[in-house]
Structure formats: C-alpha cells, structure tokens
Amino acid sequence: MIIKDDEFGEVIVRKNPLSTGVKFSVSTSGRLSMSVPQHTSDFLVKRFLNRNREVIREKLPLSDPATQRARDAKKKILMKKAREYLPYRLEYWAKRYGYTYAKCRLTHANTRWGSCSSTRTISLNIGLMNVPEVLRDYVILHELAHLNHMDHSEAFWAEVGEHDSRYKDHRRRLKMFSPGV
Numbered sequence: 001m002i003i004k005d006d007e008f009g010e011v012i013v014r015k016n017p018l019s020t021g022v023k024f025s026v027s028t029s030g031r032l033s034m035s036v037p038q039h040t041s042d043f044l045v046k047r048f049l050n051r052n053r054e055v056i057r058e059k060l061p062l063s064d065p066a067t068q069r070a071r072d073a074k075k076k077i078l079m080k081k082a083r084e085y086l087p088y089r090l091e092y093w094a095k096r097y098g099y100t101y102a103k104c105r106l107t108h109a110n111t112r113w114g115s116c117s118s119t120r121t122i123s124l125n126i127g128l129m130n131v132p133e134v135l136r137d138y139v140i141l142h143e144l145a146h147l148n149h150m151d152h153s154e155a156f157w158a159e160v161g162e163h164d165s166r167y168k169d170h171r172r173r174l175k176m177f178s179p180g181v
C-alpha cells in the first residue's frame with residue numbers, strides 16, 4: 001500500500017504478519033517505507049507517521065536546499081503572524097469567559113494543535129494560522145476548558161459546549177487539517 005503524505009511524499013506501507021511494532025526505513029532514493037503489523041489500520045499508520053515526524057525527518061536525507069529554505073521562510077512568516085494574533089485571541093476568550101492562565105506559548109509541533117499544562121501554560125500551534133478562524137477559536141476554547149478539567153470527561157465537553165455550541169462540528173472539521181508546518 002502507498003500513502004501520500006504532504007511532507008514525505010509517497011510512503012510505502014508494508015503489512016507484515018511477523019512484525020510486532022512499527023518500523024520505518026529510508027531507501028537510497030530517499031523514499032520512506034514503513035513496516036507495520038498485519039492488521040494495522042490506515043488510521044493508525046497515519047497517526048504513527050504524524051507522531052514521529054521529527055524522528056523521521058532526521059533520518060531522511062536533507063531535501064534540496066531550496067525546498068528547505070522555502071519551508072523555513074514559510075515557517076518564519078507563520079510564526080510572526082501567530083505571535084501577533086494567537087496570544088491576543090487567547091487573552092480575549094479568557095477574559096470573556098473568566099479564565100486565568102499562567103502564560104501562552106507558541107509551538108510548531110507536528111502533532112497537536114494545542115495543550116494545557118498543569119502549571120496553566122497554554123500552548124498553541126502556529127499552524128492554527130492556516131485554519132479557519134472558527135476552528136482556531138475552537139482550539140483555544142478547548143484548551144481554556146482544560147484549565148478546569150484536565151481530561152476529556154463529559155464535564156469537560158459540557159464546558160467546551162457552553163462556549164462553542166458547534167464544537168462537535170469544529171472538532172470534526174479540524175481533523176481535515178494537519179498542524180505540521
């Protein structure tokens with residue numbers, strides 16, 4: 001099976017009855033292949049890929065410098081946009097609904113849109129600048145609700161729903177985007 005990945009291009013996936021875990025390798029031509037246990041779903045294959053982007057990237061031969069430069073430049077612009085927007089948007093919603101957080105951190109991890117730590121630091125992915133505003137707001141409201149509920153319990157979702165009544169739809173739509181920059 002071959003899957004198409006935005007960053008790594010065509011990835012060869014081999015389902016192997018003997019393998020117990022997921023392994024990946026890079027051919028001399030630079031193509032990425034993965035060996036996964038026989039019954040691994042496509043969903044899990046993609047999740048593994050998303051969770052290991054950093055590691056995979058280090059193993060891949062450097063892409064041509066122009067591509068690399070273009071990517072770096074894109075990231076820089078996105079970071080600038082994010083810096084001028086996300087902390088203020090977070091502050092806006094926090095004030096509006098009476099939340100207090102310790103600080104806002106901007107990240108460019110490839111796997112998550114945001115997080116909330118037990119020390120009340122809210123991290124937001126700069127890739128949020130590439131998704132529609134309603135989805136951006138959903139992520140912010142989701143992380144703010146974690147200040148009161150550090151889990152995804154019913155009480156947590158009820159709180160998200162109070163501030164974003166269409167959160168189920170937003171959550172579903174967000175899955176069509178990838179946080180990787």
Ligand SMILES: [Zn+2]
Nearest residue numbers: 142146151152
């Ligand atoms: Zn959450």
